[in-house]
Amino acid sequence: MRRTSLEGADCPIARSLDVIGDWWSLLIIRDAMLGVRRFGEFQKSLGVAKNILTTRLRTLVEHGILDTAPASDGSAYQEYVLTPKGRDLFPVLVALRQWGEEHCFEGGRGSTVLVDVERGRPVRKLELRSEDGRLLSPADTQVKKRGRSG
Amino acid sequence: MRRTSLEGADCPIARSLDVIGDWWSLLIIRDAMLGVRRFGEFQKSLGVAKNILTTRLRTLVEHGILDTAPASDGSAYQEYVLTPKGRDLFPVLVALRQWGEEHCFEGGRGSTVLVDVERGRPVRKLELRSEDGRLLSPADTQVKKRGRSG
């Protein structure tokens, strides 16, 4: 991946992808959000090679998405926990999940749904709204520069 | 990328990433959503090598995210346009953009914002809500199996 070329890009999407845009990182974050904390748990859950997992965890820590902490079970090992920055990726994962559920399975629906724990009912679809509450489609939006003459 | 290992995964996130989880695809889709249609436009905008662009456009078409159409300017060339499936990736891009704006720039804010065209005001942050409208955090949600005993 030739990430370096866009590292300093203005586009926030490019910047985000530069951090979490690889195959494993988002799956690690997904697992972390489900409560996975230990190296071995990630490895078993993802089926990823250990060296790859090592480098991914390291870069996620460097980027401030995960943090290391002493193991909560008292053992001598450490755990990887999401930082607030990492937790803020929740909408990204939900958006990917909803798109995948709708478009990446045969019957048009996946075999799993995201539900609200309190009621056990499926969550709403993510939707973009204007400041005053109108539902926005791509055509209703525009990227605008801040600070400079735009 | 060892995508084949997870191609048949149950997880919709993994399936999504299998389709759009590489560095360039989402940037291509971003540009397409901004109105870019021609091969040369994508190439200039992204700065990507032409062979890479060729393969990415091809796989995006194969996956039903882009479609080819005769050029709208009457020339003999073709254009790449988003399908409905592709347009449904809008929330994914917005989520990535909002996260990037908040976490991937020095001052804590990016140099661009997504605005509502009609009013020119910044859009709301994406938020996940339950069926009855409550705001949901990761801890408030759970992945549930459908169809089978779960």
Next chain:
DNA sequence: TCCAAGTGGTTGCATCATGCAACCGACACT
């Protein structure tokens, strides 16, 4: 009609990231 430039690629080759498997030190349990 011929040449030149633009468009949309393909091909060859180098390099880097990824993946697999083997190895390894620290700790745990007996």
Next chain:
DNA sequence: AGTGTCGGTTGCATGATGCAACCACTTGGA
């Protein structure tokens, strides 16, 4: 001391990525 687990590191093979050169077709101009 011996065996097993945890959390890695190292070496090596392979596949994806990137660059640059090349190519076919179209377009435009004289």
